[in-house]
Amino acid sequence: MKELLVVDDSKVMRDMVVACLRGISDARFTQAASGLEAIERLSLGRFDLVVLDLNMPDISGIEVLEFVRSQDNLKALPIVVVTTRGDEASRASALAAGATLFMTKPFTPEAIVAEAQRLLGAGA
Amino acid sequence: MVEGGFQEFVAAYVLEAEEHLETATNQLLSIETALRSGGANLKGLREAFRSLHTIKGLSAMVGVEPVVSIAHRMETLLRSCDRRSAKLPIESIDVLLGGLRAIRSRVRAFGEGKPVPLPEPELLRALDELDDEHGADSAEIPPLELEPALASKLGALEVEQLRAGLAEGQRAVRVDFNPSVEKSARGVTINQVRERVQQLGELVKVFPTSKPPSGEQPGGLAFVIVLLTRAPDAAVAEAASVEPDSVQLLASPPSREALLASKQRALGEFDANNPANEEIAAPQRGVVRVEVSRLDETVDGLSALIVTRFRLSRAVRALRDKGIDTRELEEIVGDNGRQLRNLRAAILRVRMVPVSELLDRIPLIVRSLKRSMNRLVELDLDSGGTEVDKAVAERLFPAVVHLIRNAVDHAIETPDERVRRGKPQEGSIRVECSNRSNRWLEMRITDDGRGIDAEAVARRGGVPVPATSAGLLALICRSGLSTRDVATTTSGRGMGMEIVERIVTQQLGGELSLSTEFGKGTTFTLLVPLTITVVDAFSFISGGQRFVTPVATIDEIVELDRSTLQGPTLSGKSAVKLMARRGRPVPVLSLAEVFRMPAPENEAKALIVRSGDEIVAFSIDRMLGQQEIVVRPLNDSLVKVPGVSGATDLGDGKPTLVLDLISLGSRLGERGGLHA
Numbered sequence: 001m002k003e004l005l006v007v008d009d010s011k012v013m014r015d016m017v018v019a020c021l022r023g024i025s026d027a028r029f030t031q032a033a034s035g036l037e038a039i040e041r042l043s044l045g046r047f048d049l050v051v052l053d054l055n056m057p058d059i060s061g062i063e064v065l066e067f068v069r070s071q072d073n074l075k076a077l078p079i080v081v082v083t084t085r086g087d088e089a090s091r092a093s094a095l096a097a098g099a100t101l102f103m104t105k106p107f108t109p110e111a112i113v114a115e116a117q118r119l120l121g122a123g124a
Numbered sequence: 125m126v127e128g129g130f131q132e133f134v135a136a137y138v139l140e141a142e143e144h145l146e147t148a149t150n151q152l153l154s155i156e157t158a159l160r161s162g163g164a165n166l167k168g169l170r171e172a173f174r175s176l177h178t179i180k181g182l183s184a185m186v187g188v189e190p191v192v193s194i195a196h197r198m199e200t201l202l203r204s205c206d207r208r209s210a211k212l213p214i215e216s217i218d219v220l221l222g223g224l225r226a227i228r229s230r231v232r233a234f235g236e237g238k239p240v241p242l243p244e245p246e247l248l249r250a251l252d253e254l255d256d257e258h259g260a261d262s263a264e265i266p267p268l269e270l271e272p273a274l275a276s277k278l279g280a281l282e283v284e285q286l287r288a289g290l291a292e293g294q295r296a297v298r299v300d301f302n303p304s305v306e307k308s309a310r311g312v313t314i315n316q317v318r319e320r321v322q323q324l325g326e327l328v329k330v331f332p333t334s335k336p337p338s339g340e341q342p343g344g345l346a347f348v349i350v351l352l353t354r355a356p357d358a359a360v361a362e363a364a365s366v367e368p369d370s371v372q373l374l375a376s377p378p379s380r381e382a383l384l385a386s387k388q389r390a391l392g393e394f395d396a397n398n399p400a401n402e403e404i405a406a407p408q409r410g411v412v413r414v415e416v417s418r419l420d421e422t423v424d425g426l427s428a429l430i431v432t433r434f435r436l437s438r439a440v441r442a443l444r445d446k447g448i449d450t451r452e453l454e455e456i457v458g459d460n461g462r463q464l465r466n467l468r469a470a471i472l473r474v475r476m477v478p479v480s481e482l483l484d485r486i487p488l489i490v491r492s493l494k495r496s497m498n499r500l501v502e503l504d505l506d507s508g509g510t511e512v513d514k515a516v517a518e519r520l521f522p523a524v525v526h527l528i529r530n531a532v533d534h535a536i537e538t539p540d541e542r543v544r545r546g547k548p549q550e551g552s553i554r555v556e557c558s559n560r561s562n563r564w565l566e567m568r569i570t571d572d573g574r575g576i577d578a579e580a581v582a583r584r585g586g587v588p589v590p591a592t593s594a595g596l597l598a599l600i601c602r603s604g605l606s607t608r609d610v611a612t613t614t615s616g617r618g619m620g621m622e623i624v625e626r627i628v629t630q631q632l633g634g635e636l637s638l639s640t641e642f643g644k645g646t647t648f649t650l651l652v653p654l655t656i657t658v659v660d661a662f663s664f665i666s667g668g669q670r671f672v673t674p675v676a677t678i679d680e681i682v683e684l685d686r687s688t689l690q691g692p693t694l695s696g697k698s699a700v701k702l703m704a705r706r707g708r709p710v711p712v713l714s715l716a717e718v719f720r721m722p723a724p725e726n727e728a729k730a731l732i733v734r735s736g737d738e739i740v741a742f743s744i745d746r747m748l749g750q751q752e753i754v755v756r757p758l759n760d761s762l763v764k765v766p767g768v769s770g771a772t773d774l775g776d777g778k779p780t781l782v783l784d785l786i787s788l789g790s791r792l793g794e795r796g797g798l799h800a
Contacts, residue, residue, distance in 0.1 A: 010178050012136045016185055019130075036314045036347060039332045040303045043345040055177045058318070058330045067332045084181040086196050086203075105184040 002027045002120050003046060007038040007064070008053035008082070017051055017082070020109040024116055035059040039067055042074060049120055050079045051112075052099075054090050062093050069098035078119040080112070130186050135663060135749030137186050138235035144175035145228050146623070149221065151175070153620065156217045157533070161497070163288075164211045166281030172220075173202040179227065188234050191227050194243045197251040198223045204255070209280035219250045270374060274298070274350070282329050282350070286375070289326055289352030292488070296328070296374040297357070299364045301347045312365050314347050320363040325353030350374065419475050419514070426468055427676065431786065433460055435735075438790065472655055475514050479557050479565065480507035482521050486528055486555070493532040500539050500550040501532055508557040512565050513655040516632060520567075520652060523627040526620040527569045527648050528553065535573030535646060545643070547572065564634075565652050572645040576600070576638075597638040601625040628652060630773045633756040657755040661782070663748040663774065664731075667716025667723055672753055672772060673731070673783045680732040684712070684743055703741060705732070713792065715742040715783075718767075733785045740789040755782050766791050 004027050008014045014031045021027065030047070032038040035056045042050070050068075054061035061081060068074045081099040083091055091102055100119065103112055130137075151165075151172035158165035180195035198220055205212050226247055230240045270278070278286070286296055301317050318330055328350040335346055353360060357371040364371075437457050444450045483505040494501050512520070536542075536551035543549055554570045578596050582589040590596040601621045628636040634652035661672040662681070682705070689712065690702045702709040712730060716723035723743075730741040753772040767788030771779040 010140060010182060012133055012140045012182055013178075013185070015136070016130055016133055019133075034315060034318075036318065036330055036332070039345065040308070040314045040347075044303060044305050044308055053181075055174055055181070057174065058327075059332070063331065067334070071334060082181075084177065084184055085192070086177075086180070086199060105181045106187060 002048045003030065004028065004116075005030050005032060005038060005041060005047045005050045007032045007035065007050065007056075007061070009033055009056045010053070013053065013082075017112075020107070020112050021051075021116060023109060023113040024120070035061060035064040038064055042068060042077075043071070047077065049116060050077060051103075051116075052079055052081050054081060054083055054087060054094060062090065062097050065094060065097035065099055080115065080119070082107075132747065133186060133749075134235060136751070137182055138231055139749070139751055141179050141182060141191075141231045142228070144179050145224055145231070148172045148175040148179075149224055150620070150623075152217055152220055152224070155212055156214065159211060159214045159217075164209075164284065166206070166209055166284050169202060169206050169212060170281055173199060173206050176202065179231075183231075186234075188230065188240055190240050190243050191230050191234075194223055194227050194230075194247065194251075197248060197255070201251060201255045206281075213254065216254045219247070219254060222247060223251060274348075274374070277331050277348075278329055278350070285326065285328055286350075286352065289328075290375055290377050293377045294325060294352040294354055295376055297351050297353060297360055298372045298374050299349050299351065299360055299366060299370060300333075301349060301364050301366060303345060303347070307365070317347075317364050318349070321349055321351055321360065324355040324360055324363055325351050327351055419471070422471050422474075424676070426464070426471060429464060429467075433457070433464060434787070436460070472513070475655070476511040477514050477517050478507060479510045479512060479517070479567075480505075482517055482524065483507050483555060483557075485521070486524070489525060490528060490532055490553070493529060497533060498538060499532055499536050501536055502550050502552050504552065504554040506554075506556045508559075510557045510559055510565055511654070512652070515658050516565075516652060516654065516656055519627055519631050519656075520650070523624045523650065524555075524567070524569070526624045528555075530620070531569065531571040531573065531646075535571045535575075537574055559654075560651065563654055565650075565654055567650045567652070568647055569650070570645065570647040575642040575644050575646055576640040577642055578640075593638045593640065596640070597625075597636065601636075631754060632656060633754065633773075653756075657770075658752055659755060660750065661753045661772075662731075662750050663780070664729070664744050665746050665748060666714075666727075666742075666744040667719065667721030668745070669716075669721065670748065670774070670780050671715075671783050672774070672780055673785055675750065677733065677784065677786050678731050679734050679739070681747065682730050682732060682741070684728055684730045684741075686726075703730070705739070705741070708739070710739050710741050712741045712743050715744050718742070718788065718792070731785060733789045735786045735790040738789065740785075740792070742785055742789075753782070 002024065004021065004024075006014050006017050006021075006029060008017065011033070014033075018029050018031070021029070030041060030045075032041055036058055038050070038052070041047070052061045052064060059067075065079060065081070068077065068079070075098075078100045079098070080101045080103055081091075081094050082103050082105060083094075084105045087104075091099075094102070101115060103115065148171075151168040155165045155168045155172070158168070176195050176199040180192055180199060183189075183191040183195065201216065201220070202212070204210075226243060234240050290296060299321070301314060303312075303314055307313070314330075318327065321327065330347055330349050333346050333348055335344060349364065351360065357373075358368045360371045361368040440450050440453050440457055443453070486505060487503055490501055490503055493499070531553050536553070537545065537547070539549045542551065552572045554568075556568045556570075558566050560566045576596065579589050581596065581599055585599055585602065587599065590599055601624070625636055628634045628650050632652045633656065634650065637649045637651075638646065639649075640646040660675045662675055662678060663670060663672045665671075684703070688704065690704075690709070701712045703712050704710070710732070714723040714727060715731075716727075724745055727743040727745055729745075729747055730743045733740050733742065751774070753774070755770040755772055767784055768781050769784040770782045772782050774780050
């Protein structure tokens with residue numbers, strides 16, 4: 001069973017991402033509605049892949065990345081960062097902060113499933 | 125055309141986009157207020173930016189390109205100011221509000237399946253020009269003395285917020301929350317703690333830190349919460365589920381303000397700086413603070429009991445029909461019904477909060493407004509001892525704030541002007557509350573300002589002068605006109621009147637009325653129900669009409685596979701088809717046919733409902749989404765239809781029927797309509 005964490009403060013966006021990833025067999029989805037919740041869940045449980053939004057209240061996706069990568073046990077966790085047009089500057093900071101991969105909205109289910117499966121396979 | 129198969133998300137997309145549009149509108153208006161008084165409201169800027177960014181991302185996913193391109197340009201402007209902690213140029217507010225209107229109309233068109241027009245070239249040009257020009261001033265935020273580890277985590281906007289909060293007499297405190305698996309199992313999570321702490325004041329910043337293990341203390345994750353508050357440490361600690369001594373004071377209000385704070389203390393407000401007041405701040409004897417979500421659980425439990433009772437009385441009736449003596453059982457069922465009604469009333473009473481709690485928050489708002497607007501205002505607040513349901517209070521408050529703000533901003537004249545007009549230098553705003561019957565709260569907000577110039581408003585709107593005050597109210601609540609024109613050019617009011625009207629009439633099912641005399645003053649009267657029922661509901665289309673039904677009443681939503689349907693077999697007049705579900709035949713009724721509407725051939729989904737032992741599938745056209753709705757009872761007996769439990773407004777101003785499919789299913793079952 002692969003454990004996936006989908007982080008976005010927009011419920012519709014979380015639901016859409018989960019809907020996109022339904023194609024992955026044997027996966028279980030956990031949703032986090034904020035960067036804080038994501039960090040809490042990552043520190044309390046085990047996850048195989050994170051799909052992360054950048055634009056969130058309290059702490060941004062970049063701050064989540066920085067914190068996660070500062071934790072020894074989470075350095076290798078694959079983190080897919082979801083961005084939108086106009087996020088180019090944030091993308092550079094996210095890369096510096098340790099993002100594994102970027103997906104730009106709009107993306108198709110096929111595209112994200114293929115990337116996710118590749119990352120999950122590599123991590124196994 | 126929805127791309128990538130996101131059809132099922134259209135309704136939810138529209139709802140979420142509308143929420144963000146409202147947030148962005150409110151933030152822009154409050155930024156404008158701040159700019160006029162020399163402030164910046166960097167926090168508002170960040171919020172508005174975030175809302176637009178979310179709208180853009182969602183719109184890209186569902187494929188509404190025109191919205192993406194408008195939102196992108198607006199966001200670029202806000203982002204560049206946010207990055208540099210710069211003030212938004214004041215002339216940009218108009219253009220940005222126009223951009224929000226353009227987005228709203230396109231989101232709605234998309235939701236209704238209409239073609240989405242391309243952005244107006246003038247709008248895009250205006251936004252581009254602003255972006256070129258924005259060499260605007262940097263907001264000057266003087267630094268604040270804080271420990272370096274913390275200071276590095278706080279940006280200009282947090283420092284601005286801290287400064288403003290301290291100046292208002294709040295304390296800045298820090299509290300650390302350590303999450304654990306065990307706490308999380310009890311529901312004590314960072315989201316919950318954040319929510320609870322926020323209720324005690326203004327949240328400034330929350331960020332994670334990781335502590336190395338030291339001595340017997342295990343290391344691990346801690347969330348640092350920085351809060352502006354008037355609440356005592358004990359209350360903050362309780363909200364964060366930590367020991368009282370782990371709340372740290374970061375900064376206290378300056379001494380001039382401390383003086384003011386002591387005045388407020390005399391008026392019954394907390395100042396936890398003084399240890400003597402910790403006792404006063406301690407919970408009153410016999411009073412328990414309960415989260416609304418826990419109360420909601422009791423209401424859910426009660427609903428389940430009511431459903432069980434319904435099944436019980438049906439079973440008793442069935443026994444009686446078989447000739448069995450059920451008199452004792454019926455007596456018990458009768459007692460049970462009365463007890464349930466009493467329990468329901470008791471739970472509703474627990475949910476009531478004094479209106480005075482809402483009114484208590486007004487002086488602070490007026491104080492900061494008065495200062496920034498150079499007005500003298502005397503407030504007279506009278507809650508009349510009234511109470512309303514917590515859910516009503518939460519919705520009502522923003523509307524009251526809007527009206528009070530408008531009164532201070534636009535209605536009350538400057539002291540000089542008032543003297544010239546022969547009025548006392550100090551303006552007056554009065555809020556009075558009373559109960560109308562035992563179901564309604566009436567709140568009157570009266571000012572003795574300049575009144576509304578109906579002619580000027582009509583001129584701005586390009587319409588004839590309204591003959592009645594209801595007509596005038598409708599005009600100032602009209603979208604577009606209301607947001608700014610009225611407020612700034614005709615010395616009337618208008619900021620957010622559209623929002624006020626929506627809260628009172630649509631969200632709460634109440635009434636808003638107006639009486640105004642030019643030159644003398646204005647009274648707004650809000651009539652709202654004391655309680656409303658909020659439930660989580662599915663929305664769907666059947667027979668081309670939109671309906672909603674509570675999520676809790678639906679067992680399952682299934683795809684309807686026409687090819688595996690058996691039947692139709694004719695029984696009397698109604699044709700009943702059967703579908704197989706877990707090896708059992710389940711009757712399938714077209715909901716449209718039940719309501720005598722034309723049923724399309726291609727009904728694709730079915731809602732499975734269990735009523736007692738009976739399982740029924742209602743076939744429908746398609747699902748729209750899931751959302752919280754406010755159920756309003758149908759009072760008109762002419763429209764009392766079995767299976768319809770009330771009406772709701774999904775935000776378009778049109779009533780949507782709330783269906784009770786369980787009782788509908790059982791009624792049809794009793795008539796024998798279900799049996800092939």
